[in-house]
Amino acid sequence: MKRPIALITGASRGIGAATARLLAQRGYDLAVNYQHNAEAAGEVVKLAQAMGARAVALQADVSVESEVVRLFKDVDSQLGNLNALVNNAGIVQPQTRVEWITEERLDVMFRTNVNSAFLCSREAVLRMAIDKGGQGGAIVNVSSAAARLGAPNEYVDYAASKAAMDALTKGLSLEVATQGIRVNAVRPGLIETDIHASGGEPGRVARMAPAIPMQRGGSAHEVATAIAWLLSDEASYITGSFIDAAGGR
Ligand code: NAP
Numbered sequence: 183m184k185r186p187i188a189l190i191t192g193a194s195r196g197i198g199a200a201t202a203r204l205l206a207q208r209g210y211d212l213a214v215n216y217q218h219n220a221e222a223a224g225e226v227v228k229l230a231q232a233m234g235a236r237a238v239a240l241q242a243d244v245s246v247e248s249e250v251v252r253l254f255k256d257v258d259s260q261l262g263n264l265n266a267l268v269n270n271a272g273i274v275q276p277q278t279r280v281e282w283i284t285e286e287r288l289d290v291m292f293r294t295n296v297n298s299a300f301l302c303s304r305e306a307v308l309r310m311a312i313d314k315g316g317q318g319g320a321i322v323n324v325s326s327a328a329a330r331l332g333a334p335n336e337y338v339d340y341a342a343s344k345a346a347m348d349a350l351t352k353g354l355s356l357e358v359a360t361q362g363i364r365v366n367a368v369r370p371g372l373i374e375t376d377i378h379a380s381g382g383e384p385g386r387v388a389r390m391a392p393a394i395p396m397q398r399g400g401s402a403h404e405v406a407t408a409i410a411w412l413l414s415d416e417a418s419y420i421t422g423s424f425i426d427a428a429g430g431r
Contacts (some may be wrong), residue, residue, distance in 0.1 A: 184210070185209050185210060185211045185235070185236070186210050186211070186265040187210065187211045187212075187213070187257070187258060187261045187262055187263065187265050187266070188205050188211070188212055188213070188263050188264075188265065188266035188267070188268065188413070189212075189213040189215065189253075189254075189257050189264055189266070189267050189268070189302075189306075189419075190202050190205070190212065190213070190214060190215060190270055191215045191244050191268065191269055191271035191302060191376075192215060192216065192217070192270045192271050192272065193212075193214040193215055193223065193268075193270065193286055193406075194214065194216035194217075194219045194220075194222040194223035194224060194226060194239075195214065195219065195222050195369065195375065195376055196217075196373075196375030196376060196377060196402050197270055197324060197363075197373060197375060197402045197405045197406065197409075198214075198215075198268070198270040198271070198324075199209045199214075199222070199226045199402070200401075200402035200403045200404075200405065200406040200423060201268055201270065201337075201394065201405075201406040201409050201410065202214050202226050202230055202237075203226070203229060203230065203406070204403070204406045204407065204409075204410050205235075205266075205410060205413070206229070206230035206233040206234075206235040206237065207233050208414075209412060210235060210265075210266065211235050211236040211237065211261055211262075212227075212230050212235050212236070212237040212238070212261075213237075213238055213240050213253075213256070213257045213260070213261055214226050214227050214237060214238065214239045214240065215239075215240050215241075215242055215244065215253060215271065216239060216240075216241060217241070217242075217244075217271070217419060220239065220241065221340045223239035223241075224239055226239070227239045235259060235290050238256075238260050238261065240253055240256050240257065240260075242256075244271050244294075244298035244301070244302060245290075245293040245294040245297055245298050246293075247297075247301055250272075250298070250301040250302055250305060251305065252396075253305075254302075254305040254306075254309070258309075260286045263309065263316070263317065264306060264309050264310065264319065265292075265310075265320070265322075266320050266322075266413045267302060267303070267318055267319070267321045267322075268304040268321075268322050268324065268409055268413070269298065269302055269303065269321065269322070269323045269324060269347070270324040270409075271294070271298055272294065272295045272324065272326075272343075272344075272377075273290075273291070273294050273340075273377075273380065274337050274340050274377055274378075274380060274381040275287055275290065275291065275337075275339075275340075275380075275381065276381060276382045277335070277336040277381055277382055277383065278336075279334075279335055279338075280338050280339075281282040283338075283339060287339065288339055288351065291339045291340060291343050292339075292343055292346070294309065294345045295340070295343035295344065295346075295347065296343050296347060296350075299323055299347055299350055303321055303350065303354055303365075305365075306319065306321055306360055307354075307361070307363060309328065310358075310361070310362065310363050311358060311361040311362070311363060312361050312362045313361060314361075315329030316361075316362070317362065318361065318362020318363055319362070319363050319364075319366045320363065320365075320412065320413045320417075321354070321363065321364070321366075322365075322367065322368060322409045322412045322413055323347050323348075323350065323351050323365070323366070323367040323368075323425070324367070324368055324388070324405075324409070325347045325348050325351070325367045325368065325369045325382045326340070326341070326344040326369055326370060327369050327370065327371040327426060327428040327431055328340055328341035328344050329341055329344035329345040329347070329348050329369060330358040330369070330426075331431070336381070337381065338366045341345075343378070344369075345386060346425065347367065348367060348369075351365055351366065351367040351422065351424070352422050355394075355421045355422030356422060359421060359422075364412075364417070364418075364420065364421040365421055365422065366407050366412045366417070366420060366421060366422070366423045366424070366425070367423075367424050367425075367429065368405060368408045368412065368424075368425045368427055369424055369425070369426045369428065370400065370405045370427045370428060371394065371399075371426070371427065371428025371429055371431045372386070372387045372390055372391070372394060372400065372428075372429075372431070373387070373399060373400045373401065373402055373404075373405055373427075374387055374399050374400070374401055374402070375402055387399035393430060393431070394428075394429045394430065394431050395430030396429035396430050397429075398429065399429075400427060400428070400429055404427060405427045408425045408427045412425065
């Protein structure tokens with residue numbers, strides 16, 4: 183049987199890399215997108231290939247439309263018809279309060295976390311929609327518990343970008359419900375990855391663990407399992423839905 187083909191944005195590290203490993207194990211071929219870290223993306227590809235997947239590392243800044251268009255053309259030519267998209271690439275910036283927010287920061291935040299998901303979803307729908315000659319597919323957006331919690335004193339801009347992603351999830355799921363395409367989201371809580379260091383606090387998960395009902399941060403793999411399930415046929419009647427992978431938070 184033909185292996186399904188998945189594109190994961192931001193799959194060189196963290197949740198994206200864990201999702202790539204799990205999908206390779208579950209029989210997908212993989213496009214491993216990254217922005218800067220070619221070496222880490224190469225390691226993910228090597229591991230996926232060792233599990234029997236066809237896998238390629240594809241560099242593209244998904245906050246830039248022309249690079250998204252090129253990325254999807256690379257997937258077409260190097261792997262074939264896309265079956266699954268994980269909109270995972272995302273950033274935080276140094277922790278701040280709204281009173282110190284700048285226009286420049288908002289531009290970077292919304293281009294990277296919101297525009298990227300819209301643009302990648304557009305390219306995926308153009309390929310997957312039955313009325314466009316496609317065979318359907320599944321999209322999972324990696325949102326955040328911050329969309330519900332607001333991330334005060336740290337990342338309100340980030341929380342707002344993830345709330346926008348939740349609206350995209352709901353709205354797009356309804357637009358393409360008759361086109362064989364399911365669109366869902368996972369909202370991780372505090373997960374042990376590099377993202378916290380990029381916000382200026384590498385120890386953030388340990389500091390906040392006491393406030394998590396399960397009293398610990400999550401692993402990237404624990405988020406990947408929810409993403410993989412939403413992509414799978416086991417979730418065939420599920421669209422426009424959200425899984426909170428946040429230890430009860
Ligand atoms: P991470 O460890 O910092 O990894 C980020 C990944 O995104 C890297 O592969 C990076 O590529 C890539 N990336 C960043 N900007 C990009 C761009 N413009 N174009 C293409 N790729 C880009 O992050 P993570 O913690 O795994 O987060 C993954 C997703 O989960 C994000 O959307 C994040 O908001 C969400 N999330 C994370 C947590 C958490 O606690 N970790 C909680 C809730 C939600 P390079 O390696 O090339 O730089």
